[in-house]
Amino acid sequence: MIEIIIGTMRPGAYSRKVGNTVFSIYKNLTPDVGLIDLKDIPREAFTPEAYEDRPRAIQAFSDRLLAAKGIVIVTPEYNSSVPGVLKHFIDLWKFPDTFKRKFSIISVSNGNFGGIRAGGHLGELLLNRGGNIFPGKVQVPMVETIFNEKDELTSDAVKKRLEDNAKAFLEFIK
Numbered sequence: 001m002i003e004i005i006i007g008t009m010r011p012g013a014y015s016r017k018v019g020n021t022v023f024s025i026y027k028n029l030t031p032d033v034g035l036i037d038l039k040d041i042p043r044e045a046f047t048p049e050a051y052e053d054r055p056r057a058i059q060a061f062s063d064r065l066l067a068a069k070g071i072v073i074v075t076p077e078y079n080s081s082v083p084g085v086l087k088h089f090i091d092l093w094k095f096p097d098t099f100k101r102k103f104s105i106i107s108v109s110n111g112n113f114g115g116i117r118a119g120g121h122l123g124e125l126l127l128n129r130g131g132n133i134f135p136g137k138v139q140v141p142m143v144e145t146i147f148n149e150k151d152e153l154t155s156d157a158v159k160k161r162l163e164d165n166a167k168a169f170l171e172f173i174k
C-alpha cells in the first residue's frame with residue numbers, strides 16, 4: 001500500500017494540485033494507493049492532550065500509515081522548510097513504527113528551486129528517525145505556472161518526471 005500525503009492545509013495550495021496529480025499517476029500504476037490531505041487533520045490533533053496518545057490524535061490516518069509500505073510526501077516550501085502542520089503531523093506519528101517505512105519526497109515551490117530546502121529538511125528528519133529515503137527526490141518549481149483552470153498539469157516535462165519517479169519508487173519498495 002502506498003499513502004500519499006499532501007503536506008499543507010492551506011486553502012488553494014498548489015501542492016494539493018501536485019498531490020492530486022501524483023495520486024492519479026500512482027492510481028494508474030497500482031490499485032493500492034491512498035491520499036491523506038492535511039487539510040483534513042482532526043482539530044484534536046492541535047490540543048495539548050494530543051501528545052499523550054499520539055497515534056489516537058490522528059487516528060483516522062495513523063493506522064493507514066502503519067499499514068503502508070511506502071509513503072509519498074508532497075511538501076511545499078514555507079519559510080525555507082516544511083509547513084508547520086506537516087512537522088506537527090509527523091511529531092504525532094507512532095514512534096518508531098511509522099518511521100520504518102520507505103519514503104519518497106516531492107517538494108514544491110513557486111520559485112526556481114522547487115522547494116529543495118523543504119525537501120532536504122524533510123529527508124534529513126525522516127532519516128534521523130530511521131526512515132528509508134528513496135534517493136530520487138523530485139522538485140517542482142514555478143508551480144503556479146503549470147496547471148490550467150481545471151487543475152490539470154500542463155507541463156509534459158514535470159508530468160514525465162513525476163511518472164518516472166512513481167515507477168522507480170514502486171520498484172524501490174518491492
Ligand SMILES: Cc1cc2nc3c(=O)[nH]c(=O)nc-3n(C[C@H](O)[C@H](O)[C@H](O)COP(=O)(O)O)c2cc1C
Pocket residue numbers: 008010012013014015016076077078079080081108109110111115143144
Ligand atoms: C507561509 C508561506 C511561506 C512561504 N515560504 C516560501 C519559501 O521560503 N520559499 C519559497 O520558494 N516559497 C515560499 N512560499 C511560496 C510557495 O512556494 C508557494 O505558495 C507555492 O505555491 C507552494 O505552496 P502552496 O502549496 O501553499 O501553494 C511560501 C508560501 C507560504 C504560504
